[in-house]
Amino acid sequence: MKFLHTMVRVTDLDASLDFxxxxxxxxEVSRKEVPAGRFTLVYLAAPGDKGGExxxxxxxxxxxxxxxxxxxxxxxxxxxIYEKCAALAKGGVTINRPPRDGYMAFVRSPDGISxxxxxxxxxxxPQEPWASMPNTGTW
Ligand SMILES: C[C@@H](O)C(=O)SC[C@H](NC(=O)CC[C@H](N)C(=O)O)C(=O)NCC(=O)O
Ligand code: NI
Numbered sequence: 001m002k003f004l005h006t007m008v009r010v011t012d013l014d015a016s017l018d019f020x021x022x023x024x025x026x027x028e029v030s031r032k033e034v035p036a037g038r039f040t041l042v043y044l045a046a047p048g049d050k051g052g053e054x055x056x057x058x059x060x061x062x063x064x065x066x067x068x069x070x071x072x073x074x075x076x077x078x079x080x081i082y083e084k085c086a087a088l089a090k091g092g093v094t095i096n097r098p099p100r101d102g103y104m105a106f107v108r109s110p111d112g113i114s115x116x117x118x119x120x121x122x123x124x125x126p127q128e129p130w131a132s133m134p135n136t137g138t139w
Contacts, residue, residue: 005043005053006074008113009065013040013058015110020044020054023091024076024107024115025084029053046076065111073106073114073139081105081119082127096137098130106139114139 010016020026026044033040038060043053054074078084081099088107089095096114097106102124105117116139 003052005055007055007057008074008109008111009057009059009063010109010111011062011065012110013042013056016056016058017042019093019109020056023088023093026054071113073116075116075118077120078117079120080124081117082124082130084117085130094136095133096139097135098133099124100126100131100133102126102130108137108139 017028021028021044025047027047029043029045031040031042040056040058040060042056042058044056045051045053081102081104085095085099085105085107093107095105095107097104099105099117099119103119103122107115107117109115
């Protein structure tokens with residue numbers, strides 16, 4: 001068996017693509033418009049990673065999505081968690097759980113999907129301002 005994707009429903013496809021692609025750094029692998037079902041599917045992956053995708057589901061007719069508490073997060077390993085968090089913050093993404101430990105950070109998508117970032121190869125040395133930065137939200 002092979003893990004394929006995690007599907008998340010999004011309320012604003014452009015805002016979600018800006019977050020997952022422009023801010024987080026994923027790339028669009030494919031997309032499928034389904035007029036009969038009035039929805040669009042967009043498959044995203046980390047560059048060069050065949051390990052699995054995020055399937056964004058955009059329903060053309062507005063829906064309200066209440067956050068399923070049972071859903072936790074999607075996680076990505078990053079080359080430099082400090083650089084990634086600084087870039088995300090510069091792009092207007094709130095770092096809910098800053099990488100105080102040089103290893104783990106959490107941000108949220110425009111629809112509140114929790115995204116975990118983990119430092120490849122283990123923790124980096126502590127670095128300000130991250131080492132003393134408080135949490136700014138939940139994850
Ligand atoms: C192609 C495969 O990866 C899919 O996930 S298609 C599954 C299908 N998706 C939809 O119908 C999307 C629109 C629908 N209104 C929705 O919001 O799900 C489906 O069966 N979805 C139901 C589900 O619970 O995933
Ligand atoms: Ni699917």
